[in-house]
């Protein structure tokens with residue numbers, strides 16, 4: 001027999017970890033609702049050109065990491081799995097004429113992304129993002145709204161001390177002159193450049209700035225900085241974004257070296273890190289403004305800004321900060337039994353309780369009562385409904401597993417009695 005395994009760079013989320021992701025999804029959706037970002041879903045694969053155009057041909061994400069789907073015939077369209085959601089969401093914005101909706105269009109998505117990267121801790125080939133986009137507003141206030149929303153996600157999900165790094169990377173007015181200065185600088189260091197970087201120099205010099213190649217760190221330390229080459233409008237925009245962040249109390253640090261790995265960015269760029277770890281660790285999330293992307297994908301010139309937060313990395317950090325596994329939502333009750341007769345009654349009783357909204361598992365096996373009660377306790381259930389001989393008189397046992405008390409309850413009152421007991425128990429916990 002072959003022994004099958006999940007593909008390299010992917011992993012199964014078993015219940016404890018999956019429960020964590022489900023909770024992330026709830027917090028994300030709740031936040032998006034609170035800020036007025038409406039849900040959107042786009043396909044997990046798109047025409048490759050959406051990513052090539054949108055993200056940029058000369059980026060790691062497109063050049064090295066795109067999961068291309070093999071064509072069945074020559075005529076078939078070239079598809080790729082989405083490495084990130086922004087390009088697909090903007091494609092949808094253009095396709096469905098969302099520029100005629102009230103602007104900006106605020107959208108949010110939670111889902112898996114795919115990058116054929118070299119797997120390591122915190123870097124997977126399938127990973128999850130919480131993504132938010134506001135399309136149709138040039139800022140600066142919306143920039144601060146989005147940065148604050150991302151920051152709040154971390155605190156509500158339980159990650160402490162997340163720091164925001166912000167920068168401005170200019171626009172089409174000031175970027176060209178900066179790129180010239182950058183290319184000139186790298187040409188002066190041509191002999192020291194790794195071959196792949198030398199090759200990219202003329203095609204996309206900006207990518208050398210966020211190169212992961214170890215020997216680039218020294219060269220990049222003295223490279224010209226975009227922040228020193230911003231035009232007056234970009235400078236003013238950046239100042240206003242910072243003023244808005246100050247006004248709503250978001251702690252941030254200006255990071256002049258921050259450029260991001262995708263080509264669509266203009267002006268505001270930002271990343272989230274665990275405080276003090278931006279050297280050793282990959283970003284927990286990042287985003288920025290993309291004022292040219294809608295036009296690039298066939299729409300009218302429209303500004304936009306958004307972020308993507310890496311949920312796998314949030315799970316990693318949370319695992320360090322609070323290692324206890326997450327059990328997900330505990331059961332209210334388990335229906336157990338004393339005699340291993342017909343399972344019909346157990347199932348019928350559990351069905352009634354579930355229909356009334358109580359989280360109930362029925363023990364449908366044949367093991368001893370002691371074992372059943374242990375399992376109920378392990379599942380976090382507060383109560384057990386015990387089906388025994390008294391059922392003939394229309395009664396069942398209702399056992400409080402935490403308190404160790406037990407009483408008989410008429411079957412006809414069970415839903416009401418258990419519902420009341422569960423409510424009382426939640427009050428006792430202050431929730």
Ligand code: HAM
Pocket residue numbers: 083084085086115117122123124125126127128129131132133261262283284285286287288289290305306307308309310311312313
């Ligand atoms: P990104 O910086 O490429 O931006 O990815 C955002 C976040 O996704 C990263 O900060 C990281 O937490 C997570 N991430 C990226 N690659 C991996 C991986 N291989 N394994 C695990 N986690 C990963 C974007 O994707 C942009 N679409 C963000 C954005 C939205 N900009 C504007 N709107």
